[in-house]
Amino acid sequence: MPVLRPTFPVLTERLALRPVTLDDADALLAYRGLPDVCRYVPFEPMTRESIIERIEGRWAVRELTDEGQGLLLGVERRDTGELVGDVVLMWHSREHSGGEIGYVFNPEFAGQGYATEAARALLGLGFRELGLHRIVARVDERNQASAKVALRLGMRQEARLVENEMFKGEWSNELQFGMLAAEFI
Structure with a gap:
């Protein structure tokens, strides 16, 4: 049975991915407390208390042992130790060997390629270590920066779902991107 127990930190050229504390x-x-950052993601701006609650709760996961679980990792710059964002790998299906990635970054560090670099490392964990067959990214169409990250990763846009869900009080279009293990370089 596949299990993901990464050795932390997971290092890239410029970044270290590790559990948040x-x-x-x-x-x-x-x-995560900024309305602009939270506009297209499935949570409202967070308070310090809600962040602490999640760190002690669902973000405390250090491994994936079964479907339905998610692994959230902080992304820090190796040269400064600054936390610049976080990424998540969700294991959706054991039977279909499928997962999903997500990413949220501090806009202070936008435009430097950190999201792409961190998400690529996450794809590596999902494909190489967990043995997933397929990983997707679901993006609100209005979030073009996030869609560009998925495309830079080599994911293909597979769907555009028009007004598929009521999201924060308005109908939203969702872009779905996908990649197979055989396509991951």
Whole structure:
């Protein structure tokens, strides 16, 4: 049975991906508390208390042992130790060997390729270590920066779902991107 038990930190050229800790609460709040950052993601701006609650709860996961679980990792710059964002790998289906990635970054660090670099490392964990066959990314169509990250990763846009869900009080279009393990370089 596949299981993902990464050795932390997961290193890329410029970044270290690792579980978030209580010491990260203020850095997480710096972007997860911003309305603009939360506009296209499935959560409202967070408070310090809600971040601490998640760090001690669902974000405390350090491994994926079964479908339905998610692994959230903080992304820090290796040169400065600054937390610049976070990424998540969700294991959706054991039977279909499928998962999903997501990413949220501090806009202070936008345009430097950190989201793409971190998400590529996450794809590596999902495909190489967990043995997933297929990984998707679901993006609100209005979030063009996020869609561009998926495309830079080499994911293909597979669907555009028109007004497929009521999202934060308005109908939204969803772009779905996908990649197979055989396509991951």
